Amino acid sequence: MYGRSEKIPRRNKLIGILLNNALFREKLNALEDKDLISKQLNEIISISHNYGLDWYFTKTPDLRCGIRPLNGQRAKRVFFRVWYLWQGQMDIHSDDFKLENNRMPLSKIDFNNLKKEISYFASEYIDDAHKEGLLPNDYDDLNVEQLSFDQAVSEAYQLPSEERLKKIKTITELPSFSMRKAKVFNRDPNIVAEALFQAKGSCNDCGAKAPFIRKSNGQPYLEVHHIVPLSEGGKDALDNVTALCPNCHRKRHHG
Numbered sequence: 113m114y115g116r117s118e119k120i121p122r123r124n125k126l127i128g129i130l131l132n133n134a135l136f137r138e139k140l141n142a143l144e145d146k147d148l149i150s151k152q153l154n155e156i157i158s159i160s161h162n163y164g165l166d167w168y169f170t171k172t173p174d175l176r177c178g179i180r181p182l183n184g185q186r187a188k189r190v191f192f193r194v195w196y197l198w199q200g201q202m203d204i205h206s207d208d209f210k211l212e213n214n215r216m217p218l219s220k221i222d223f224n225n226l227k228k229e230i231s232y233f234a235s236e237y238i239d240d241a242h243k244e245g246l247l248p249n250d251y252d253d254l255n256v257e258q259l260s261f262d263q264a265v266s267e268a269y270q271l272p273s274e275e276r277l278k279k280i281k282t283i284t285e286l287p288s289f290s291m292r293k294a295k296v297f298n299r300d301p302n303i304v305a306e307a308l309f310q311a312k313g314s315c316n317d318c319g320a321k322a323p324f325i326r327k328s329n330g331q332p333y334l335e336v337h338h339i340v341p342l343s344e345g346g347k348d349a350l351d352n353v354t355a356l357c358p359n360c361h362r363k364r365h366h367g
Contacts, residue, residue: 127154163234264301285347311355
């Protein structure tokens with residue numbers, strides 16, 4: 113049996129690291145049993161992280177657990193994935209094991225079986241010298257995070273304005289951030305979507321129509337600018353953003 117299961121992980125509340133991914137954060141918050149699911153995810157991540165398994169996001173994006181080198185674009189081996197389904201449900205999927213019911217939150221039996229499977233996998237594939245696994249913020253996956261954020265904005269844009277504004281009221285205006293080689297601020301996609309909605313396809317500075325339509329979602333292309341930069345203590349709030357055409361956005365920064 114692999115021998116590190118009783119060690120307390122060096123990092124606590126690992127679920128918070130996953131919430132840096134805007135789309136995952138939005139999906140998790142939309143779940144009916146989000147508190148219990150978050151608690152289970154935090155324990156699963158803590159145990160597997162302690163065994164040396166790695167956690168990372170993909171461009172889908174979904175959350176995966178397995179073996180992925182720090183500089184590797186692909187995993188050496190995927191153990192299981194945490195998958196958000198369009199019906200508003202989150203599942204555990206794996207080719208290595210089967211649960212009685214893979215829908216989260218897991219039953220007590222399935223939850224205990226998953227922890228056993230993590231131990232078995234680690235004993236077979238993880239070298240004992242490998243002290244801790246990697247987490248999403250250990251990888252330089254900014255392209256994955258941007259894709260997730262863009263998708264979160266697109267989905268937020270589809271909501272009624274009243275629902276977005278209700279969500280915005282519940283957030284802290286000073287954004288969280290994660291550290292890699294540089295500090296990366298975690299913007300709220302609802303604020304971006306609402307700013308674009310209120311602009312109605314026209315630049316708030318020059319009044320011109322958006323220069324083109326996005327292929328990805330059919331929306332007018334405008335860029336949401338923070339009036340007081342987040343790096344200078346600006347709020348991630350509706351009264352600190354404006355939707356601009358690319359030219360006016362560059363003028364704000366360089367003019």
